[in-house]
Amino acid sequence: MKKLLILFLLYGTFAYAQGPLKQTLSFSITGQVKNGSVITMDSLNSYPVKTIGDIKVTDHLGTFKHEDDQLKGVLLKDILSHTVLAASSPKLYSRFYFACTGNDGYVVVYSWNELFNTEVGNHVFILMEKNGIKAAKMPESIQMTSTTDFKTGRRYLHNLDKIVVGEVQ
Ligand SMILES: Nc1nc2c(c(=O)[nH]1)N[C@H]1C(S)=C(S)[C@@H](COP(=O)(O)O)O[C@H]1N2
Ligand SMILES: [Mo]
Secondary structure (H helix, E strand, O other): HHHHHHHHHHHHHHHHOOOOOOOEEEEEEEEEOOOEEEEHHHHHHOOOOOOOOOEEEEOOOOHHHHHHEEEEEEEEHHHHOOOEOOOOHHHHHHHEEEEEEEOOOOOOEEHHHHHHHHHHHHHHEEEEEEEEEEHOOOOOOOEEEEOOOOOOOOOEEEOEEEEEEEOOO
């Protein structure tokens, strides 16, 4: 019985790790903010869509995986500019970070300074389209990318589910 239970648990783990990800068609912004919000496909479509071009996706060690073409997206900082941080002074923004999480638990972090106070922030997008396919039609659904990263795979987040705003104590 014990062995059966272990087999059952193991199977569950593998099925979870390898199964296709569920689409996300909206994501929440919560945490250390004045007002939380939910960003839907409709809200994403209300932002200016920028042409990004092609991107070579490497794995987390830098080995070339594949190329995605005709990327279009909205800037993450445009979306986050409507989120008011729960901070008593703008000086404290330097402690803030955005933990962007996929629905499988994969997390990618951006600091407030990185997005709003460096060139990187001009290249972090929520994808609206890639390879001629709209985000809502892809298994990866809401996808985020930081196109000037050295190893592009690491922050090529699939199935964005939530952005939790945090403050380092
Ligand atoms: N939700 C989610 N996104 C993820 C990952 C993951 O495990 N879950 N892995 C990352 C890593 S390590 C890599 S290399 C790329 C691979 O992108 P690809 O699946 O388009 O080749 O996805 C990134 N995005
Ligand atoms: Mo990877």
